[in-house]
Amino acid sequence: MQSIQDPAAPSGAVILLSGGLDSATVLAMAHAQQYQLHTIAFDYGQRHRIELERSRRIAGKYNCDHRELRIDPGLFLGTALVDPKLNVPDYDPSSTGIPITYVPARNALFLAHALSLAESLQAAAIFIGVNALDYSGYPDCRPEFITAFQAMARLGTRTGLAEKAIRIETPLIQMSKAEIIRTGAALGVDYGLTSSCYNPDLVGRPCQKCASCALRAKGFAEAGLLDPLMS
């Protein structure tokens, strides 16, 4: 912790990699910016565990320093993404409010893991693929949450006090799903490696009924591209 990083060396970045479309795009963007790439996927008892295998494959493509971290599923009650007794609802464009797929304070907890790792590695930035346009209404995907997390991170770390605060990078936050897909496609992202579905079958095929499948399909349609998962 006492050593001074070589200013000529590329900076490190910690990327939250869920194995979905958004985080795969973010990883490609960080890669294009020549960061040293440290990826984290979380095993928190999610029903869409296929994303862990997808994360490993995507991280492998970019030669990332990849970690799979476990979070006790008992922290997340009342969410259809973890509790097998709760059903993932079909997409309903008329629904309002925070859906039952909300996972309590998940992004705060994911980002806090990334913050400890980033400070340990003297990384300059944390990348997270949150998006506040084509999203599911989760409070922890909004710009005001990210700004508040950044302020907390600055005050609660050694590096923050030294005025070298770890930056929280959210390159997708104001993009439509179609813009995200076009950006990723231009960077060569293989979306066939990703998984977006909240409720895939045992071999990982998407349900094509949940909100996440619907947003993905709408994004590919608007981008004028075919989803390789659908071919």
Add this chain to the structure above:
Amino acid sequence: MQSIQDPAAPSGAVILLSGGLDSATVLAMAHAQQYQLHTIAFDYGQRHRIELERSRRIAGKYNCDHRELRIDPGLFLGTALVDPKLNVPDYDPSSTGIPITYVPARNALFLAHALSLAESLQAAAIFIGVNALDYSGYPDCRPEFITAFQAMARLGTRTGLAEKAIRIETPLIQMSKAEIIRTGAALGVDYGLTSSCYNPDLVGRPCQKCASCALRAKGFAEAGLLDPLMS
């Protein structure tokens, strides 16, 4: 998550319980306020693992709903509390800056776990025994960090959006160590169950040389009480 809590029922509180003097006092204070008590201890590869056993014993005294959560030690590099190759320094009252016992963004990560659990359980508050007077200079023990965490928690949760933000309670933050000990003693805390040392021996006996041992000894002396661990 859809149920409405009985307004007559006592509120729940999540308490971060390290097994040290401060968190044991905080637990007694939350107990005196008649909260339903949910305690968390963390196994993060710390050299003072004796605190996990102490946490269990203290939680048992108060019939808490106790959890021991594991955090990958690989998140915490360059700290003498985790890395066995780094020595815990002897207490030096003239030293300035953040000591090598600082654990990167630990309180942000601990509090984020508590936030997910508190929202899952519909708990009203999170208690943490941070202290900004007789402390070791860690950035994440200061009031400004706690205030920023509270703001982030409000913006990043369903309950926060519903204007029922989970409160972050820090009853010790402006107390001297002597005041903490007097408060706990008045509430009947058995400090013989606690462990404060950063570098205990294999059976948990304190080193009596580290900063944490020194602050504890000073606190008992100023409180005019005998430390049961020293008898």
